[in-house]
Amino acid sequence: MPSLTRDEAVARAALITVDAVEVDLDLDRGAEVFGSRTVLRFTSADAGGSTFVDLRPVELHGVTLNGRALDPAALDDGRLPLDGLAAENVLEVEATMAYGHDGQGLHRSTDPADDEDYVYGHLFLDAAPRVFACFDQPDLKVPYTVHVTTPQHWSVVGNGAAQQVSAGRWELATTQPLATYFVTVCAGPWESVTAEHDGIPLGLHARRSLAGPLREQAEQMFATTRACFDHYHRMFGIRYPFGEYHQVFVPEFNAGAMENPGCVTFRDTYVFRGAATPDQVLERDNTIAHEMAHMWFGDLVTMRWWDDLWLNESFAEYMAYRASTEALGADEAWVEFAVVRKLWGYAAERSPSTHPVAGSPAPDALSALQNFDGISYAKGASVLRQLIAHIGDDAFVAGVSDYLHGHAFGNGELAEFLDAMARAAGRDLDGWAQAWLRTSGADRLALRRDGTLTRRAPADRPADRPHTLDVAAFDGDREVLRAEVVLDGDTAGVGGVRELPAHALVVPNAADLTWAEVALDEETLDGLLGGFSDVPDPLARAVVWTSLLGGMARAEVDPRLVVDLVESAWPREDDASVLTRVPLAATSSVIPLFLRPEEQAEALERVALAADVLADRATATEGPPGDALALVAARVWGRTGSDVERLQRWAAGEGLLPALTDDDDFRWIVLRRLAALGALDDAALARAEEGDRSLAGRLAALGVRAARPTAEAKEWAWSRLADDPDLSNYAALELARGFWVGADTELVRPYVDRVGDLLARMGERMGEDALSRVATALHPKWVVEDATRRASAALLTRRDISPGVTRALLDEDHVLREALASHRRFA
Numbered sequence: 045m046p047s048l049t050r051d052e053a054v055a056r057a058a059l060i061t062v063d064a065v066e067v068d069l070d071l072d073r074g075a076e077v078f079g080s081r082t083v084l085r086f087t088s089a090d091a092g093g094s095t096f097v098d099l100r101p102v103e104l105h106g107v108t109l110n111g112r113a114l115d116p117a118a119l120d121d122g123r124l125p126l127d128g129l130a131a132e133n134v135l136e137v138e139a140t141m142a143y144g145h146d147g148q149g150l151h152r153s154t155d156p157a158d159d160e161d162y163v164y165g166h167l168f169l170d171a172a173p174r175v176f177a178c179f180d181q182p183d184l185k186v187p188y189t190v191h192v193t194t195p196q197h198w199s200v201v202g203n204g205a206a207q208q209v210s211a212g213r214w215e216l217a218t219t220q221p222l223a224t225y226f227v228t229v230c231a232g233p234w235e236s237v238t239a240e241h242d243g244i245p246l247g248l249h250a251r252r253s254l255a256g257p258l259r260e261q262a263e264q265m266f267a268t269t270r271a272c273f274d275h276y277h278r279m280f281g282i283r284y285p286f287g288e289y290h291q292v293f294v295p296e297f298n299a300g301a302m303e304n305p306g307c308v309t310f311r312d313t314y315v316f317r318g319a320a321t322p323d324q325v326l327e328r329d330n331t332i333a334h335e336m337a338h339m340w341f342g343d344l345v346t347m348r349w350w351d352d353l354w355l356n357e358s359f360a361e362y363m364a365y366r367a368s369t370e371a372l373g374a375d376e377a378w379v380e381f382a383v384v385r386k387l388w389g390y391a392a393e394r395s396p397s398t399h400p401v402a403g404s405p406a407p408d409a410l411s412a413l414q415n416f417d418g419i420s421y422a423k424g425a426s427v428l429r430q431l432i433a434h435i436g437d438d439a440f441v442a443g444v445s446d447y448l449h450g451h452a453f454g455n456g457e458l459a460e461f462l463d464a465m466a467r468a469a470g471r472d473l474d475g476w477a478q479a480w481l482r483t484s485g486a487d488r489l490a491l492r493r494d495g496t497l498t499r500r501a502p503a504d505r506p507a508d509r510p511h512t513l514d515v516a517a518f519d520g521d522r523e524v525l526r527a528e529v530v531l532d533g534d535t536a537g538v539g540g541v542r543e544l545p546a547h548a549l550v551v552p553n554a555a556d557l558t559w560a561e562v563a564l565d566e567e568t569l570d571g572l573l574g575g576f577s578d579v580p581d582p583l584a585r586a587v588v589w590t591s592l593l594g595g596m597a598r599a600e601v602d603p604r605l606v607v608d609l610v611e612s613a614w615p616r617e618d619d620a621s622v623l624t625r626v627p628l629a630a631t632s633s634v635i636p637l638f639l640r641p642e643e644q645a646e647a648l649e650r651v652a653l654a655a656d657v658l659a660d661r662a663t664a665t666e667g668p669p670g671d672a673l674a675l676v677a678a679r680v681w682g683r684t685g686s687d688v689e690r691l692q693r694w695a696a697g698e699g700l701l702p703a704l705t706d707d708d709d710f711r712w713i714v715l716r717r718l719a720a721l722g723a724l725d726d727a728a729l730a731r732a733e734e735g736d737r738s739l740a741g742r743l744a745a746l747g748v749r750a751a752r753p754t755a756e757a758k759e760w761a762w763s764r765l766a767d768d769p770d771l772s773n774y775a776a777l778e779l780a781r782g783f784w785v786g787a788d789t790e791l792v793r794p795y796v797d798r799v800g801d802l803l804a805r806m807g808e809r810m811g812e813d814a815l816s817r818v819a820t821a822l823h824p825k826w827v828v829e830d831a832t833r834r835a836s837a838a839l840l841t842r843r844d845i846s847p848g849v850t851r852a853l854l855d856e857d858h859v860l861r862e863a864l865a866s867h868r869r870f871a
């Protein structure tokens with residue numbers, strides 16, 4: 045399937061200007077297909093010229109150009125040629141389209157809780173032609189007028205304010221100019237909560253079966269939304285331009301959320317149906333703030349071509365954390381950034397797939413998707429923080445406002461953004477941009493106890509990156525040094541380090557301002573077991589964890605030290621994000637990949653013991669902080685404990701924390717552990733499924749079934765993945781995740797060589813975005829053996845697996861190589 049090339053986009057944009065688009069969708073034709081009628085009005089600079097329109101229908105019923113019928117049979121691989129253009133043109137297209145089940149296009153799914161259907165549009169990155177005829181490129185922005193026919197009991201939310209004009213018939217207000225990939229329609233029997241802020245109508249919507257939690261959590265989400273609107277209005281000096289602001293929690297959504305102007309879609313697990321820890325609320329607030337930042341950056345000003353997609357994401361990522369601290373008062377947000385986002389970004393930087401933040405070529409639309417990773421988000425946002433340190437915050441804010449004003453309702457690109465920044469800063473930024481934006485790689489920073497901070501750039505990617513950072517030192521629970529350093533060269537002296545006591549823990553980049561591999565010195569590494577949990581600064585602790593996990597991946601830090609620290613320091617942790625993420629790293633990476641199989645059970649047991657220590661601490665801590673600790677302790681024990689009797693009691697709802705009584709998600713965590721231990725029989729699983737008929741329950745049950753350590757269970761999961769034509773993106777992901785994790789190597793080894801055939805087969809029916817996520821989970825890296833590495837290398841050369849999916853496999857291949865190197869080094 046051809047992906048639009050940049051050259052084609054440039055040529056088409058030079059030829060035509062789109063003036064108006066009217067879309068009429070009929071969603072009342074059953075569960076498989078919908079009607080799509082489009083009227084496109086556009087002018088052509090070249091009378092008599094030709095171009096093409098993008099569409100991917102099941103059936104094309106009729107097309108007329110300026111009243112002249114075109115032959116539907118001319119549609120070839122998603123493109124219909126348009127010849128003999130007039131100066132002013134009207135194109136009318138009547139088609140039948142298919143719903144998606146992979147979270148792309150117009151996704152339709154049934155909620156098993158009440159058999160109600162829901163539909164939402166996710167047209168990013170190139171799925172718009174699966175919904176309506178269009179000129180699908182980000183620089184042909186145009187106002188949309190959308191009409192929708194639905195079953196009578198449904199409601200509709202979209203980019204423009206929706207009005208029901210008769211039973212089952214909805215008209216949406218004409219929008220501001222939008223890029224095609226931002227158009228959405230969300231339809232179904234939604235539960236809706238509405239409010240208003242500063243003249244902006246607000247709406248929150250979710251499936252009817254989530255009505256209770258949505259209503260309970262609505263006020264908190266509205267408060268976040270209001271505070272962010274005020275913050276961004278103040279900061280950008282431009283009012284929110286898209287009318288109403290709806291946030292819709294939709295089923296089986298691939299990403300976290302999508303910034304459709306006026307109608308943001310979120311994965312519906314953000315409506316917490318069970319207990320939630322503070323870091324879960326923080327993450328949801330951050331996602332709300334991220335999507336709101338896009339209303340200005342991405343939506344109001346859109347990148348001209350996909351190669352600047354990173355700028356949207358780096359910017360929104362940075363702005364969301366800034367809004368979290370400045371507008372929501374969540375000072376701990378940057379700790380989460382360090383221990384969640386940067387951990388992801390540093391892994392991407394270590395992989396051979398790493399790339400410069402900016403300027404990676406995107407010769408066609410789909411290739412841009414391959415660079416949509418931890419570099420685009422976490423490194424990009426870190427680089428913006430370095431830019432602010434470099435030019436000052438006032439200049440940064442002035443530059444952003446200048447850029448947004450200069451390109452409002454249109455498009456912009458990196459050079460124009462940098463020009464705005466350079467104007468505001470009053471200095472040239474070319475050298476800075478070359479080092480930080482156009483060269484990949486992370487410098488390695490190390491501090492000697494004589495006070496010398498050294499910087500080493502990757503040998504194959506030299507760059508003179510200037511760093512603004514700080515160095516902190518801790519003696520017990522006292523911070524005994526905090527020094528700001530500008531490292532503009534390969535070394536810098538840090539005052540006060542030489543005088544530190546030998547047992548002090550020294551943390552370069554303690555405030556996490558820069559992007560670098562931080563290598564801790566020997567004295568600090570030796571002192572962690574004794575003193576780490578006393579370090580009073582949560583951000584410095586997060587930087588230490590990130591440094592250790594990075595060092596482990598590079599085979600410099602023994603994974604056993606990480607497990608030792610999880611056991612000793614983690615149960616004393618206070619920060620909500622570190623508290624959740626460190627055991628997750630232990631159970632999803634450190635133990636299953638970096639420890640040898642014979643060491644894994646004991647390590648898991650030690651994490652479970654640490655969870656019991658945390659639970660004791662929770663009991664001794666009063667009020668909500670104690671409740672939050674108890675919740676984390678229970679979840680970690682539920683994933684790691686091997687006391688089958690206790691797990692079975694918890695599964696039966698006995699001996700639980702009050703917050704976890706009737707918490708279906710927690711029950712599935714416990715059932716999954718029981719399944720992995722081979723202690724869950726068919727009857728118990730059937731009872732659990734009967735007790736939770738929700739979509740989340742259905743999905744969790746698939747993962748639990750796949751996790752059972754029997755040859756039959758593995759074969760069942762594999763054949764569902766291969767042969768079930770109706771398998772949704774989420775169902776496939778659950779099966780893939782359940783298949784390998786914690787499994788007996790003997791049982792799953794026969795499948796190592798079968799992954800490529802399975803992915804090729806799934807690629808025939810699943811979109812690239814969804815399948816990339818499944819491929820990440822399906823990669824056989826869990827069998828950490830040289831033979832797996834050979835199978836993994838073979839996966840990367842297959843021609844029947846698409847480039848985007850291969851890219852996901854390449855990153856997992858690299859993780860396997862890191863694990864093998866660690867095994868060799870620390871045998």
Ligand SMILES: [Zn+2]
Nearest residue numbers: 334338357360
């Ligand atoms: Zn984003």
